[in-house]
Amino acid sequence: MSGLFAKLAETARLMVGLPSYDAYLRHMAEHHPERAPMDRTAFFRNRQDARYRGGGGRCC
């Protein structure tokens, strides 16, 4: 049940352009252990700016 909820929450977040922070941390730990990853707030702002940079991908 909590797995389903987590998946729904992840879907809802990606629907508005926010990818998984955990996946980002995993990526950074795996590939760039020497670099400090962005914290949650910085990550959120980074993704928010990225989503609307080109208009935000929306349809008619």
Add this chain to the structure above:
Amino acid sequence: MKKHALWIAFAIIGALSLSVVATSRGETINALWIVTAAVCIFLVGYRYYALFIARTVMRLDPARPTPAIRRGDGLDYVPTDRTVLFGHHFAAIAGAGPLVGPVLAAQMGYLPGTLWIIAGVVLAGAVQDFMILFVSMRRDGRSLGELVRMEMGPVAGTIALAGAFVIMTILLAVLALIVVRALAESPWGMFTVAVTVPLAMAMGIYTRWIRPGRIGEVSLFGLVGLILAIVVGQSVAQSPVWGPFFTFTPVQLCWILIGYGIVASILPVWLLLAPRDYLSTFLKIGAIVALAIGIVIMAPPLKMPAITQFAGGGGPVWSGSLFPFLFITIACGAVSGFHSLISSGTTPKLIANEAHAPVIGYGAMLMEAFVAIMALVGASILDPGIYFAMNSPAAVLGADAASAAAAVTAMGFPIAPDMLTQAAKDVGEATIISRTGGAPTLAVAMAEIFSHVLGGPAMKAFWYHFAILFEALFILTAVDAGTRAGRFMLQDLIGMAVPSFKDTSAIAPGLIATVLCVGGWGFFLYQGVTDPLGGVNTLWPVFGISNQMLAAIALMLATAVLFRMKQDRYAWVTMIPTAWLLICTITAGTLKIFSGDPKVGFLAHADIFSAAIARGEVLAPAKSMAQMQAIVFNDRVDAGLCAFFMFVVVSILFFTIRTCLAARRDPRPTAREIPAIAVPAE
């Protein structure tokens, strides 16, 4: 055989339901027949056609690294769970188009629209979305313009980019027009939509400074705020002070929207655009799910005839005959060119495995077509008298319930004046006469369905304004985001001539491009708002033509890629829908320019008015010589626009044929895919 048994069962149920839908004449049928037919055919179409395309035409390779694997950066390129990505992609492609187009198409009865949505999505719309996703996925997730450039050369790429910009302008104008038609003279609706601006700003401040990134909780606050706004809106509308304050004429609303467009697209995204995007996205998904549940519970009978006399042309909602104009009008629910921009946007960068592409590319579009089917059902469960009273131009209906009822009864859909007054009262509006644009009609239908399930007739007015709010909210988000996207496209295009214009961080070029972009859609919006025939009549077909032409461009790109992959023996998969879209759009474009019928042809209409100007005569509905001049000017601009779209699509056809012939001469595959070798991720 055994593994096919279930699918054969779906096929049989689908075929039976469709035959019920198609052969009933005179007696009313239940909406669930249409829903069942659509769902079964979509499932079978997915299982056999989408998977055929995946395995045989594209030869998807689950072992081949996708852009998310090759270039994974945890930000733009992230391997994403299949269902999560499906939700993301569907939310990005679902908009106002599939809701409005089918409602307008219902003037010909429910049957033509149903058949085209079902056939169109399986053979054309979903194929387009899926093919472009595939092409982009094999090329690092590049955008449509870049893909055209890569596969067909720089000239074709620039033409496609310019075409996409103009199409975007028309889209924004028509969306804004729908909002104007829905909110004009409606203080309740206007108040609730106006409240969303400070509400979204409060949410923006919350997510920026107070609890950053808490999208879930801030959206819940926002939802509570929206519901309160709808409830309070009723008393605001009835108040002798505030009611008139929130009552605007269409022309006033037009200027408000233009001003809003400029300001909103300059504000930082976190303040207004992003938080309203949360609200509109979640509300949209919620409303779609609720509508599906509501239709199944209510199982409403269809009151609209299967085919009306307007299938032959002469309808009041939009002009022209079934071929080609029905296919132009339904647009997004069956085939949407805009989806090619989404399928070559964020989705290909997030897909984790090539094997996920069918369910995301093809599957999400089937879902979109299902939304279109629900919109068509919604329009068809209304009394046809109400439908035509809401969707015919004021010039046809006259000013009050008595004249409107008489006009609609004369069309062959008998209705009494007090039924129109009562219907308006039920949804808490002063009048529903000539509320064109599709959104109010759908809102009445949603109010009908939701109040049947929850709250009874007393809740109708609430649900009507809820539906209007939900439509206006995501249209405003689209206007805002689209203006930003248009601005960047324009900076790119002008930057080709003036390189300094490309700097997206500089203030002056950004501001100039924004004003140009808003000016572009504002011009067509103003033209639509002041059009005595209601504007939707003129603008929606132009939008439909442009959108279907963009789809044709996307499918031509896909065809060129198949030829360059040396898969030309399967290129019929994209060539058949391309041919059909070219036939429809070029016929419709030619008719819109040259038809001798002034209701259809822009130039014929302009000629009548310019001849009258020469005689010094003022023709109704114009009231002055200046208005006469404006009508002639607008007609010529619209004709020029259709000509431009036809130039774009024909030149892309030329480049496609040239590319395909060159690919055939070359014995080896020439498609420019990124090689299948894995490189270490960044």
